[in-house]
Amino acid sequence: MANPSILGAGTTAFVTGASTGLGRAFTEHLLAEGVRVWGTARETGRLEELRRHSGFTAVVLDLHDRAQATEAFAEAARQAGGFDLVINNAGYGVFGAVTSTEPELWSRQIDAMLQTTLALARLALGEMDRRGHGCLVNVSSLAAEFPIPYMSGYNVCKAGLSAWSESVLYELTNPDIIVIDFRPGDFRTPFNNAVQHASDSTDLRARQVWQRLEETLAAAPLPAMAADDLCRAVRRHSSGVVRTGSFFQARLSPLFARLIPNSWRRAAQAGYFKLS
Ligand SMILES: NC(=O)c1ccc[n+]([C@@H]2O[C@H](COP(=O)([O-])OP(=O)(O)OC[C@H]3O[C@@H](n4cnc5c(N)ncnc54)[C@H](OP(=O)(O)O)[C@@H]3O)[C@@H](O)[C@H]2O)c1
Known part of the structure; x- marks a missing residue:
């Protein structure tokens, strides 16, 4: 059933990573619905076009600086008088083999995309509890259930984020507070351009996987589709996992994965990434 208190004229939303890709599409969709959006990037210059919209407020937030990120959220929440919707979307990839990805690159990504993101989630949920x-x-990923080869840190972040979302569902007692574990498949965004490459990511197998990732992203659906699916899920007003993406990735693959042995699933996925 539609819940007018979350989406609609005058309601408030906080969106991390609003400058490009999925976050930008979420933000534009919400603004079009009359929602007042506080959207983040690491530099306000990246939010210039969105700032032309009277319902948009630019926020500087860097997931690599937890104190700055949580303070930016708290300040925006004070300005907004609290958020009806918080979308933890910001993130990036690191590509490379486990044994040769620099430890600093690995831990920085987990620190930003898991620890800081969860610190923001905790703050948001606490504030929703009070209101x-x-x-x-x-915003997790289908990588939480279908790990992407050579992106182990990213897979850890997304699986951890999904596990956190699932965990809090056992703690929620107020039916007016919902938590959505949103899992996109591939979407045509600049995500790959921002991927940081470990020093060994040029061996043949890694290159094959990278080529596959480039091909699939180039042929993937546009971010507006993810924004439509997300807003529909928010309107349904029920907590849980929401998958979005092509029919093959978001519908068929999860269904088959439940029906076939794990070893078959892994073999099919290796084939998909040209690793077999
Ligand atoms: N595209 C896909 O196929 C896909 C699939 C599954 C899940 N996802 C997830 O969807 C989310 C958005 O991805 P996207 O495809 O839209 O990527 P994108 O176009 O590269 O956008 C990433 C956003 O995150 C922000 N960001 C990156 N690193 C940050 C940091 N250290 N601190 C704060 N903000 C940071 C960027 O802001 P700046 O302007 O500051 O760079 C940008 O707004 C990510 O969590 C990604 O893992 C994407």
């Missing part, structure tokens, strides 16, 4: 309603969306 008595709200919707928290953690």
Whole structure:
């Protein structure tokens, strides 16, 4: 059933990573619905176009600086008088083999994309508890259930984020607070351009996987589709996992994965990434 208190004229949302890709599409969709959006990037210059919209407020937030990120959220929440919707979307990839990805690159990514993101999620949920309603969306990935080869740190972050979302569902007692574990498949965003490459990511197998990742992203659906699916899920007003993406990735693959042995699933996935 539609819940007018989350989406609609005058409601408030906080979106991390609003400058490009999925976060930008979420933000534009929300603004078009009359929602007042506080959207983040690491530099306000990246939010210039969105700032032309009277319902948009630019926020500087860097997941690599937890104190700065949590303070930026708290300050925006004070300005907004609290958020009806919080979308934890910001993130990036690191590509390279486990044994030769620099430890600093690995731990920085987990620190930013898991620890800081969860610190923001915790703050958002606490504030929703006090206000008595709200919707928290953690943008995970289908990588939480289908790990992407040579992106182990990213897979850890997304699986951890999904596990956190699932965990809090056992703690929620107020039906007016919902948590959505949003899992996109591939979407055509600049995500790959921002991927940081470990020093060994040029061996043949890694190159094959990278080529596959480039091909699939180039042929993937546009971010507006993810924004439509997310807003529909928010309107349904029920907590849980929401998958979005092509029919093959978001519908068929999870269904088959439940029906076939794990070893078959892994073999099919290796084939998909040209690793077999
Ligand atoms: N595209 C896909 O196929 C796909 C699939 C599954 C899941 N996802 C997830 O969806 C989310 C958005 O991805 P996207 O595809 O839209 O990527 P994108 O176009 O590269 O956008 C990433 C956003 O995150 C922000 N960001 C990156 N690193 C940050 C940091 N250290 N601190 C704060 N903000 C940071 C960027 O802001 P700046 O302007 O500051 O760079 C940008 O707004 C990510 O969590 C990604 O893992 C994407």
